Amino acid sequence: MKISLIDNNVRRTLQNDVICKIRDLINAKNLERGDKLPSERIMSEKFDVKRNHIREAIRKLEFYGVLKSMSQSGTILAIGLTGFNGIVDEIVSLDKPSFNELVETRISLELKIVRLAAKRRTETDLNKIKEALNAFKDKISVGEDYLEEDLLFHLAIAKASKNSTMVSLMLLLTPPILSTYERDAVCEGDKVISEIAKHENIYLAIESKDVEQATKMMNEHFYKLTKHIEN
Template identity: 35%
Template structure:
């Protein structure tokens, strides 16, 4: 008559409730959690479910085991790691939202690179752009080189958190980037546009002009989103199910 509730759902529920208690202060940093037996009884689930929920919190750095003493809330428990569920990035809309977030970050990265770049970091940016152009000219998709180009700009800021944030976002956009770059390579106007956008960013950084660099980076990411959206429109117009696009978003 009824469908069984998956064990994973029970584990998720227990983990979320424990996390809520920790974040609300019911279990403060350094506090010991109740035993598995107590939690099992209070939640009305098996000890296995409790154990799996606690293991999940351990993985996230929220709690830790102390041999012979039990499980305790860690001192960094109040700091939640940034996560984006891959299942949340399965549509064009969600991918475009991540691109929108990246646009804001890339704009500041370019501006700071223009302020702080050295001769050495400028040479690294030039070299990264040259590698990208070479690969594209030889018929490659240039995905890795594109990532390397933007990473070189981020490195020029001297701020490691820009690098970490962009690396985090890029992992959700890698497939989409591959599809859009393949699409761009098929269209001479797209390919030329991308190259000109990259050159504008580099020129502004070289000139030490933060405002121009910011605007060039924003324009590049705005157009990247437009090109991705155009791919989705092309799929719809051709009567396909958007398979390539969904592959990009996953």
């Protein structure tokens, strides 16, 4: 199942309805951590919904760590009932994030990522970052759309951080940012030379393992975007 931060309202409503039914069933059975849930078929019949809707709801709850699917033995409650109920309440109350919220999260994450990348990068990482940088430069230099190459450059830096959780978060944030990017407002007046220089400066700081300079360069890269979401 694809986990998305920007599901449409109809899908989100349906999924949340099934999640609430699963929650109510777990509470009615007074399950404890490690206890097995009824099968997808049984829940599908009980809730009168398609099995794929049950499966998607379970996968989402797995994503948040409150359920766990065990090979050959079904799905179990991964945490205690009190914690499960509290987290499910938060899951179903989540709103679709705005562009500004997505970008705010990305900036905070990347400022930490670039520090780790500057400390931990390998020569292989540098080569990957350089490849992404060159692809970005090739596109922006001839006036072509470079947004995807830009984000791949940042993903290469994330991989150099050696923190798989941060890479996963970047992968989760990237598609909705791509689909909701307010290009006219954010990119107005950008200069090719200065944009290339910002990316090159980040790369050079990571190459030299200068943590503070890498953080400074990433901050400068995000300056205009930060001002945009503050206004």
